Amino acid sequence: EYFLWGRFGYSRQYPGSSTRSRCGPTRRGQGGKKHWSTRTSAQTTEVTSVFNLSDRPLTLIEISLLEKGLSFAPTSFPNPLDLEVDLHKFGRDLRLKEFFKAPGTLGNIPQHNRFKPKSSFDPPNHHASIRAFLRKTQDDFSSLISLQKKLNTNISTAQRSAIKSLAQDKTIAIRPADKGGTVVVMNYKDYRDEIMCQLQDPGTYRALPGDPTVLIRNKIESVLLRGLTMSCITQDLYNFLLPIHPRTPILYTLPKIHKNATHPPSRPIVSACGGLLEPLSKWLDFLVKESVMGLDTCLKDTPQLITDLRGIVLLETEVVFMTSDVKSLYTVIPTDL
Numbered sequence: 001e002y003f004l005w006g007r008f009g010y011s012r013q014y015p016g017s018s019t020r021s022r023c024g025p026t027r028r029g030q031g032g033k034k035h036w037s038t039r040t041s042a043q044t045t046e047v048t049s050v051f052n053l054s055d056r057p058l059t060l061i062e063i064s065l066l067e068k069g070l071s072f073a074p075t076s077f078p079n080p081l082d083l084e085v086d087l088h089k090f091g092r093d094l095r096l097k098e099f100f101k102a103p104g105t106l107g108n109i110p111q112h113n114r115f116k117p118k119s120s121f122d123p124p125n126h127h128a129s130i131r132a133f134l135r136k137t138q139d140d141f142s143s144l145i146s147l148q149k150k151l152n153t154n155i156s157t158a159q160r161s162a163i164k165s166l167a168q169d170k171t172i173a174i175r176p177a178d179k180g181g182t183v184v185v186m187n188y189k190d191y192r193d194e195i196m197c198q199l200q201d202p203g204t205y206r207a208l209p210g211d212p213t214v215l216i217r218n219k220i221e222s223v224l225l226r227g228l229t230m231s232c233i234t235q236d237l238y239n240f241l242l243p244i245h246p247r248t249p250i251l252y253t254l255p256k257i258h259k260n261a262t263h264p265p266s267r268p269i270v271s272a273c274g275g276l277l278e279p280l281s282k283w284l285d286f287l288v289k290e291s292v293m294g295l296d297t298c299l300k301d302t303p304q305l306i307t308d309l310r311g312i313v314l315l316e317t318e319v320v321f322m323t324s325d326v327k328s329l330y331t332v333i334p335t336d337l
Helices: 060-066 080-099 128-146 157-168 188-199 213-229 235-241 278-293 302-310
Strands: 002-006 009-013 033-040 045-052 172-176 183-187 206-208 250-255 266-271
Touching: 060 157, 080 128, 172 188, 172 250, 183 188, 188 250, 188 266, 213 235, 235 278
Parallel strands: 045 183
Antiparallel strands: 002 009, 002 206, 033 045, 172 183, 250 266
């Protein structure tokens, strides 16, 4: 395990973790064999595919399983402890809504008050209808657990075995494609080599001697303490911006098979959910969002672009529309401004 500093910030990298290459061709198994599937419903027609770039031949059962997509959730039998925890959380939500139902209690709270640590407050349950509803729900859960062997499942026994087989195969990596919803199966070695190739770019990344989380947290804490002392921020905001147990961000990549089906480059992504800088990012986004959206050069979304283009009157007889793309956008953004 080692740590890297780059234009994304810092991230943790394991010697055996990570996707595919713009740094040169690698061995390609079945030569990018595609398996297409079309699903039609009353409203939409969805086309999904499985793109196998690994050395492992996929069985028809494994292909049918992967065609369901990586967001597909197989039926799982209820766990009594999980049901109890979920019921308690559900009951707390009901009690909170009942407790704060008074006019003006919630609706007039300023937007910036959401930037505070999550509360564990659980109001007393004085409402008889809530207690009766939760008891009925508890009885239904108990019946569900007793009948769990009779529950219908949304996958076959063979597909459930295929899930275990694919999950236990350490020689492959299964990732969603960068675009198009395709499921890509690749050799894990290729996946890892691609990431290592990108991380060895000295113009973007440099290796760190250790995890810098504590050092960076101390710097943030020093600035926030000064702001709290000067009454620039509240105690709640201070607690929100300084997480106690931050998670070290993880780097992974998504293959761009729409650009090259046999040797796809990959898009690096840093998963910073729960990271040290996530609360600061949310707060800064809140502070600058209104000003940025008010700029004439700011486009909110694609529909706004289409609307603006329809309102343009072209006076010239010969007009050429051009688009531009920035290669590796986030890694070339200056960070020393």
